[in-house]
Amino acid sequence: MTKNNKVKDNNIEIATFYVEDTLMGIDIQHIQEINRHLDTTTIPGASEFVHGVINLRGEVVTVLDLHNILGLNTTEITKQSRVVIVKTNEELVGLWVDRIADVVNVKSEEIEGAPANISGVDSHFFEGVFKMESELLVILDIDKIMDVNSEAAIV
Amino acid sequence: MINKNDELVASYIEEANETLADFENDILIIEEAGANIDIELVNKVFRGIHSMKGSAGFLGLVSIGSLAHEAENVLNLIRNNELVPTSKVADALLRAADCLRGMTNNIDTSNDVDVTEFVNLLQVATTEESTPEVRESLNRDVDIALPTGGLAFVMIKEMELVMWQKQGFDIYVVSIDFFTDIHDKNLTPIDFYKRTNQHGNVVSSYMSTAGIGELDSELPDSMNFVMLFASMLAPADLAQAIGVPESQVSHIATSMQTNWEPSGPKEPSGSVESETQTSAPVEACPVEAIIPASQPVSPKPKNNKPDTVIPTSSTPASTNLRVNVKVLDRLMNLAGELVLGRNQLLQEASDNSSLGMESVANRIDQVTSELQDAIMQTRMQAIGTVFNKFPRIVRDLSSQLGKECELTIDGKDVEMDKTIIEAIGDPLTHLIRNSVDHGIEDPATRKQRRKSPSGTIKLKAYHQAGKVNISISDDGGGIDGEKLKEKALERGIITSDQAADMTHREAVKLIFHPGFSMAKVVSDVSGRGVGMDVVRTNIEEIGGTVEVDTEVGVGTTIVVKLPLTLAIMPSLVLRCGQDRFAIPQVNISELVRIKASNVATTIEKIKNIEVLRLRGKLLPLVRLSNALGITSQFYDRKIDDLEDNQRAQIADRRSGQEPVQAVADLRSGQDRRENTVAGALNIIVVESGHFHYGLIVDELFDNKEIVVKPLGKHLKDCVCLAGATILGDGMVALILDVAGIASHLNLIMPDTEQALEDKARADSQDSETQSTLVFANDPEEFFGVPVEFISRIERIRASQIDSVGGQDVLQYRGSSLPLLHLADHARCKPEPEAAVYNVIVFKISGKEIGLVASNLVDISELPVHIDTVTFRQTGIIGSTIQNEKAIRLIDVFELTEAAHPEWFTQRETTxxxxxxxxxxxxxxxxxxxxxxxxxxxxxxxxxxxxxxxxxxxxxxxxxxxxxxxxxxxxxxxxxxxxxxxxxxxxxxxxxxxxxxxxxxxxxxxxxxxxxxxxxxxxxxxxxxxxxxxxxxxxxxxxxxxxxxxxxxxxxxxxxx
Known part of the structure; x- marks a missing residue:
């Protein structure tokens, strides 16, 4: 849990969503907005994890396909599909998710280290897990996901 | 020490750089004027350096402060006519400016810089060039003490104080408390300093954390700034003007006969006595003050108008405001977004036409356009900021090379986008250096060539056709194309055959070839590995072009054409598969369209690469769909019906807009719908560096001014893409990188080029060809007209043709154009009845005449050796064979003469x-x-x-x-x-x-x-x-x- 130094505040808010059937979450501080802007322009020649680009109020924002990054089956875009716009230092990046769920309040000490494998997904991109009443919330390591370019090269 | 306030330092750096940017040129002008100084200009330079020094004091930038101070002294002497600005003085000032610039740009380490060398330079220059009297007083330092015994200032040059006093200033020691005088009043030190400067001049200053003497002893943690200040105001007025308690202002009275000491009771108003009684009295202790007998200068009465211009008091109120570029970028984005919203609104408004809605929409339309213009304007900067450094470069370089050069600059006010201004500096510097180094000859050579010994370089910026042109012309030796060829041959850049074929213009273009240095001998000036190819690449990167025009012995002119702004780029929008893409116009050399029926004959395959024979040269073709790995939706017959539907929609959406359509690059105004006929090929001939190729796309749309947006980091690997843009309907379109596409397909391109050349050569037994427009009135009969004769091609409806007295005329452009039918004069089949004809227009004997053609086939390169026997008849010169078809070449003059003999009778009689x-x-x-x-x-x-x-x-x-x-x-x-x-x-x-x-x-x-x-x-x-x-x-x-x-x-x- 040494890598969790940014989760040092006692209470963190996690925006949660489903990718396939797995509940996942990102610290809400990283999120600028969530929309259903799925009018993407596909990018020929781009890596498979890139879903396309969208026009977000004049900015061209890359939308990544979380299914592909996490090694899940890519599903169809449905009415419930959303794009989570994540702020990084350099730019805004969108993450295509299947369904949005609640914002969950989590105490940092309640976050546990991620097991090596959750529902068939490599834990490489996980920051930790949080046991909710009915299911397990996987907290994503947003830096690793943003770094998927080089990560992919290593794997 | 002062808190390191980044914003303050940043604004200081910006301001200092502005000062220094003008400094060089101004000094050069001052130097040129010599003793005949332009007082306004010297004052301006003085003010700049002066405020640089003052602010440096506030920020604790000791080295910058002391060097600026020394420079200020020199300028002050010049200003008072005590020092003639000789080239030695100018040199010292310029070198000091260089050092100041270096320190300003590395502000963190600036205090570690040893400026003694430059200070000495300035001092030596001043001492050598000034009058003995000045020299003596220059070398004398005085200390200024406080009554308590502590020294307020040490080692102040007597000369400085005298200078100020001669101009009617009084000298004060002012102590400022950072907390009470600046911070509590919501000021920044710089603001405070600026305000202070309106009331006089800071002679010297420093920071003190300990407090000065007893001045502020009641505030243990005070942070003081102490200035030696020259002002014309009385102490009380001064204190009020700069906003400090009068107790912190101490007047220093001076007399040349005696020593520097605190003022006596002789002050007319705001008596210093009372002030010194109420608080800390200030007393000056002479340390080294054996002042020689000279003109006694006593402080002038405060209300007297000084006869010298007060340098700072006349500064006009600032009309400029500094804004962070990021804010502007954001504004720009938002404005773009607003434009999109406006477009949608207008669309809606025109659909659901209600009067009120329409007028609101119009209003928003207007405001949006103006807003967008205004925001664009904020990013514009005068090109003068770049040009201003060139006089110095030319001066230094020419003296280093023993040449004489004069630089004239025109069009400094021309404005361009900030990004372009920033990017153009280096290439221009290189071009200017080249002009001095290789262009202008040394004076001896110039004399031999009967030119004036001093060369002239003209630098000019001007607007032309929506672009900014920058021309650099010198009257030097010019570029010898033959020598370039030799060198290129030597280096294996071209073959001897190529060399023989090259025109002068083409040969000169060799200087842009990578690894080609123009210098016959590599000098330290230009031989730094930065060649003209880099200049060209840099300029092309920002959407510009470079052209060279040169004549041996006469001179060289280089014209750089730049877009006004980088953010907006005229581009051609096209479709490939389902997506739309854009190609910047700068990359496009022409558009070619090949009809389905001609595809088989005009497109050939060499080693699996499709090539197009275009005017005698083989052009490699790339199918964009293949390059991008997407499915072309153009040639697939199976889905053609589906596609037709979609195309019709697109066509409707765009109806009323000017079609982009071309037969070769002769715009014929054909219905753009033909664009989309399955099987026909739309080829965009693009240029990437020295390499041309044709890009086959599915459909061509309009030319649009697009706003370029960068792509995110996850897409950096997409070499075929240069960026993205947002189209009018809000969708993102990708901008293609033609060089990237070429390199993406690298595996096949290079080795085919040779093959292509070889094939081209083998194919044309006769290398001499003539560009000919081929048309057919009957599927079996082909005719050709040399392209040179054609003024233009019109596409007309049959209904536009009138028959007047047996003569067909076309009514258009307010006059009538006589029409010719080939079949009337030559033995051939008449053109079939059709709704639409092409008219090939010629100009003969000053009159226009049109030849009716029903079907334009192609522009081909036909061999010039023609058979003048087989088909020779009136109006037909002869024939040639291409692709197993006989093409008859039309003699338009003979044909016209046959039709209108009256046009030619006049000549016969003369x-x-x-x-x-x-x-x-x-x-x-x-x-x-x-x-x-x-x-x-x-x-x-x-x-x-x-x-x-x-x-x-x-x-x-x-x-x-x-x-x-x-x-x-x-x-x-x-x-x-x-x-x-x-x-x-x-x-x-x-x-x-x-x-x-x-x-x-x-x-x-x-x-x-x-x-x-x-x-x-x-x-x-x-x-x-x-x-x-x-x-x-x-x-x-x-x-x-x-x-x-x-x-x-x-x-x-x-x-x-």
Whole structure:
């Protein structure tokens, strides 16, 4: 849990969503907005994890396909599909998710280290897990996901 | 120490850089003026450095402060006419400025910089050049003490204080408390300093954390800033003006006979006495103050108007505001977004037309446009910021190289986008350096060439056709194309065959080849591995172009054309598969469309690469869909019906907009819907560096001004893409990188190029070809017209044709154009009835005439050796075979003559038989034209000696066997061009009397002027037989008149 130094505040808010059937979450501080802007322009020649680009109020924002990054089956875009716009230092990046769920309040000490494998997904991109009443919330390591370019090269 | 306030430091750096940017030029002007100083200018420079020094004091930038201070002293001396700004002084100032700039840009380490060298330089320069009196007082330092015994200032140059006093200033020691005087009043130190500066001048200053003497002893943690201040105000007024308690202002009275000491009771108002009583009295202790007897200078009464200009008091209120570029970028984005919203609103408003809605929409439309313009404007900067550094560069470089150069600058006010201004600095610097280093000759050589010893470099920026042009022209040695060729050969850049084929212009272009340095000897100035290719690449990166125009011995002009702004780029929008893409116009050289029926014959395959034969050259083709790995939705017959539907929609959406359509690059205005007919090919010929290729796309849309947006980091690997843009409907379109596409397909491109060349060469047994427009009125009958003759092509409806008195005319552009039908005059099938015709328009004898053609096939390169027997008849020169089809070449002049003999009668009468004994020397490299012109000259009865180029013509001329009466020459020819031939003729007394008529396919005004200067007597458009014959007759007659050899009829005319 040494890598969790940014989760040092006692209470963190996690925006949660489903990718396939797995509940996942990102610290809400990283999120600028969530929309259903799925009018993407596909990018020929781009890596498979890139879903396309969208026009977000004049900015061209890359939308990544979380299914592909996490090694899940890519599903169809449905009415419930959303794009989570994540702020990084350099730019805004969108993450295509299947369904949005609640914002969950989590105490940092309640976050546990991620097991090596959750529902068939490599834990490489996980920051930790949080046991909710009915299911397990996987907290994503947003830096690793943003770094998927080089990560992919290593794997 | 002061808190490191980044914002303050940043704004200081910005301001200092602005000051220093102008500094150099101003100093150069001051130096040039010598003793005759421009007081306004010196004052301006002084103010700049002065405030730089002052702010440095506030920020604790000791080194910068002390060097600026020294420079300020020198300027002050100049200002008071105590020092003549000789080149030595100027040098010292310039070097100090360099050092200041270095320190400013590395502000963190600036205090570690040892400025002694530069300070000494300034001091030595000043001492050497100033009057003995000044020199003495310069070398004397005084200390200024407080009454408590502590020293307020040490080692102040006496000279400085004297300078101020001579101008009527009083000297004060002012102590400022950062907390109470600045921070509590919501000021920044810089604000405070600026305000202070309006009331006088800071002579010296420093920071003190300990407090000065007893001044602020009640505030233990006070942070003080102490200034030695020269002001014309009385102490009380000064204290009020700068907003500090009067107790912190101490007047220092001086007298030249005695020592520097605190002021006595002689002050008229705001007595210092009371002030010194109420708080800390200030007393000056002379340390080294043995002041010689000189003019006593006592402080002038405060209310007297000084006779010297107070430097700071006249500064006008600032009308500028600093804004972070990021804020502007954001504004720009938002404005773009607003434009999109506006567009949608307008669409909605026009759909659901309600009056109120419409007027609101219009209003928003207007405001949005203006807002967008205004925001664009905020990013514009005058190019002067770049130009200003060049006088210094030219000065330094020319003196280093022992040359004399004068730089004139024009158009400093021309504004361009900030990003372009920033990017253009280096390439321009390189070009200017090149001009000095390689362009301008040394004075000795210049004398030999009878030029003035001092060379001139003209730098000019101006607007032209929506772009900014920057031209750099020198009157130096010019670029020798032959030498470039030699060098290129040596380095294996070109083959000897290529070299032989190269025109002068092409040869000069070699300087842009990578790894080609123009210098014959690599000097430390230009041989730094930065070649012209880098200049070109840099300029092309920001959407610009470079052109070189040079003449050996006369000079070189380099024109850089730049877009006004980078953010907006004119681009062609196209479709490939389902997506739309954009290609910047700068990358596009032409558009070619090949009809489905012609695809099989015009596209060939070499080693699995499709190539297009375009005007005699093979052009490799790339299917964009393959390059991008997407499915083309154009050729697939199975889904064609589906696609038709979609295309119709797109077409409707865009109806009313100007179509982008071209047959080769002759715009014919064909219905764009033809664009989308399955099987036809739309080819965009793109240029990437030296490499041309054709990009096959599915559909062409409009030219649009697009806003370029960067792509995110996850897409950096997409080499085929240069960025993205947002189209009018809000969707993202990708911008293609043509160089990236070429390199993406690298595996196949390079080795095919040679193969392509080889094939091209093998294919054309006869290398000489003629661009010919081929058309057909019947599937079996093909006709050709040389492209040079065509003024334009019109596409008309049959209903536009009127028949007037048996003559068909086309009503258009307010006048009527007579039409010709080939079948009326030549033996061929008439064109079939159709709703739409093409009209090929020619200009003959100053009149326009149109030839009706039903089906335009192609523009092809046809061999010039034509069969003049088989098909020869009125209006048909002969025939040639291409792709197993016979193409008959039309003689438009003969055809016109057959149709309108009355147009030509005038000439016949002016030609009298006896004039025709003259021999005409005719130089023309294209054998097609040579044959044509020779034919019709001979048919008029002239004897013609035709030569293949200027050199042969020149040799023939000197052959005593021939006696020529007149020379007709082409301009563009190998070995010796027409201009050179004319120059040779006109400068040889043997031949100077010969009239020279130049014939060109397109006579530009520039060419005509150049030719006239050389002595060319007349210019005619190639093959305008009528005009040419008239000109020949006229000049022959004039020549005979001059020489007194007249024909009988002419003698007869004169006698009468």
């Amino acid at each position: 030609e009298s038989k006896e004039n025709k004994s003259n021999v005409i020397l005719f130089a023309e490299d294209s054998s097609f034209f040579r044959q044509q012109v020779t034919n019709f000259l001979q048919s008029e009865g002239y004897e013609v000696v035709a030569c293949e180029d200027g050199q042969i013509a020149w040799d023939t001329l000197q052959d005593p066997e021939h006696q020529f009466g007149l020379v007709v020459t082409d301009i563009e020819m190998p070995n010796m061009d027409g201009l050179e031939l004319a120059r040779n003729i006109k400068s040889d007394p043997m031949f100077a009397h010969l009239p020279v008529i130049a014939v060109t396919s397109l006579a530009g005004q520039d060419d005509i002027e150049k030719g006239m200067k050389i002595g060319i007597d007349d210019y005619q458009v190639k093959l305008d037989r009528d005009m040419l014959l008239a000109a020949i007759a006229k000049h022959l007659k004039a020549a005979r008149l001059k020489s007194g050899v007249l024909t009988n009829s002419e003698k007869h005319q004169i006698r009468n």
